[in-house]
Amino acid sequence: MNKTIKVGISDLNIARSPDVLVTFALGSCVGICLYDQTTKIAGLSHIMLPTSEQGKNDRPYCYADKALEILVQRMVAAGASRRRLTAKIAGGARMFSNFKGGNLSNIGQRNVAAVKAELGRLGIPIIADDTGKDYGRTVYFNAENGQMLVKSANRGEWVF
Amino acid sequence: MALQSYDDMNDLHMDALREIGNIGSGNAASALADMLATPVNISVPAVRIMEFTEVIEALGGPEEMIVGILLNLEGDIEGMIMFLLHQNFANELLKNLLGVDDALGEMGEMGYSALQEIGNIMAASYVNAIAAMTGLNINISVPSLSVDMLGAILSVPAIYYANISDKMIFIEDEFSNETLTAPNHEPCLMIPDVISLKKIMTNLGLEA
Numbered sequence: 001m002n003k004t005i006k007v008g009i010s011d012l013n014i015a016r017s018p019d020v021l022v023t024f025a026l027g028s029c030v031g032i033c034l035y036d037q038t039t040k041i042a043g044l045s046h047i048m049l050p051t052s053e054q055g056k057n058d059r060p061y062c063y064a065d066k067a068l069e070i071l072v073q074r075m076v077a078a079g080a081s082r083r084r085l086t087a088k089i090a091g092g093a094r095m096f097s098n099f100k101g102g103n104l105s106n107i108g109q110r111n112v113a114a115v116k117a118e119l120g121r122l123g124i125p126i127i128a129d130d131t132g133k134d135y136g137r138t139v140y141f142n143a144e145n146g147q148m149l150v151k152s153a154n155r156g157e158w159v160f
Numbered sequence: 161m162a163l164q165s166y167d168d169m170n171d172l173h174m175d176a177l178r179e180i181g182n183i184g185s186g187n188a189a190s191a192l193a194d195m196l197a198t199p200v201n202i203s204v205p206a207v208r209i210m211e212f213t214e215v216i217e218a219l220g221g222p223e224e225m226i227v228g229i230l231l232n233l234e235g236d237i238e239g240m241i242m243f244l245l246h247q248n249f250a251n252e253l254l255k256n257l258l259g260v261d262d263a264l265g266e267m268g269e270m271g272y273s274a275l276q277e278i279g280n281i282m283a284a285s286y287v288n289a290i291a292a293m294t295g296l297n298i299n300i301s302v303p304s305l306s307v308d309m310l311g312a313i314l315s316v317p318a319i320y321y322a323n324i325s326d327k328m329i330f331i332e333d334e335f336s337n338e339t340l341t342a343p344n345h346e347p348c349l350m351i352p353d354v355i356s357l358k359k360i361m362t363n364l365g366l367e368a
Contacts, residue, residue: 008213009212009213009311009315009318010322024221024222024309024311025222025223025309025310025311025312026312027308027309027311027313027314027315027316028315029319048319048322049322062322093312095228095308095312095313095316096230096304096305096306096316097304099230099232099301099304099316107319107320134306135308136308136309136311136312136313137312138223138309153223153225153307153308153312154307154308
């Protein structure tokens with residue numbers, strides 16, 4: 001029997017085959033799925049903001065530039081190899097297309113850019129990318145095979 | 161004690177918010193009645209300070225389908241106001257207004273425009289209540305609409321305020337009349353930043 005492990009907003013977790021990680025209703029947030037094919041260890045992070053510079057530092061899982069390093073450490077501690085990790089990312093939508101909210105209007109895009117920069121810094125290749133556009137996404141990440149299933153409310157679903 | 165976060169709100173502050181909620185909801189009910197050309201009743205709204213995660217649970221979970229109408233507050237007050245309509249209530253409103261079943265599904269842009277207009281009128285109802293009580297000058301932006309999962313829609317204000325607060329003012333209205341039969345506890349989220357909240361309270365004589 002496999003378990004489904006929920007990852008909340010500004011949260012992260014890891015799973016081993018055959019368990020599945022899930023995070024619900026990503027809007028402008030980004031879900032990052034990391035996977036080690038050999039040990040079948042999976043990690044999922046749900047970040048809300050690009051960088052922790054101006055913000056409070058008490059919730060590192062909230063920020064792209066903090067959370068991913070922590071997720072990698074957790075996976076390595078569980079037996080994954082840092083150099084085998086690959087990434088699949090989803091989310092970063094612009095939910096309200098004509099909304100003018102200062103620097104909020106492109107926050108999804110900024111989140112995606114920060115995630116890509118951080119993955120680059122960590123040397124983790126991005127092998128699937130379903131980001132941007134204007135709708136919400138629920139992401140299931142299967143530790144058995146590293147598949148990322150993206151479900152939208154009314155646009156369909158896709159496997160990466 | 162100075163008002164520095166949503167956590168510092170005392171009973172007097174909450175009473176003031178309830179009064180804003182009462183007047184705003186009353187204005188909103190009469191605006192809706194005008195649009196629908198039929199009387200609309202409204203219960204005394206429940207006004208609460210809630211965290212984003214609590215709002216998501218209260219409204220049926222992150223994947224619940226919802227119509228979100230978002231407006232920016234500008235002028236003396238900075239923040240957002242967001243209306244959340246359950247899909248079936250939105251459809252009933254449109255049916256009354258435009259005479260079409262499943263208007264959200266079938267009408268696309270026209271249904272969306274009608275709902276944006278409803279959001280505009282409702283937002284003005286609440287904003288006028290605050291302006292009248294406080295003498296503050298508040299403008300609202302053009303409404304923006306999204307029909308999607310609740311969690312995804314709420315991520316927008318949640319992100320915007322992540323570095324400030326994870327709380328917001330939750331005003332739950334119950335609208336009813338003869339033709340609206342769907343569940344109709346429709347929340348309005350008011351999310352002024354803390355400085356604006358303090359301005360409101362100061363102008364009401366509740367803060368130094």
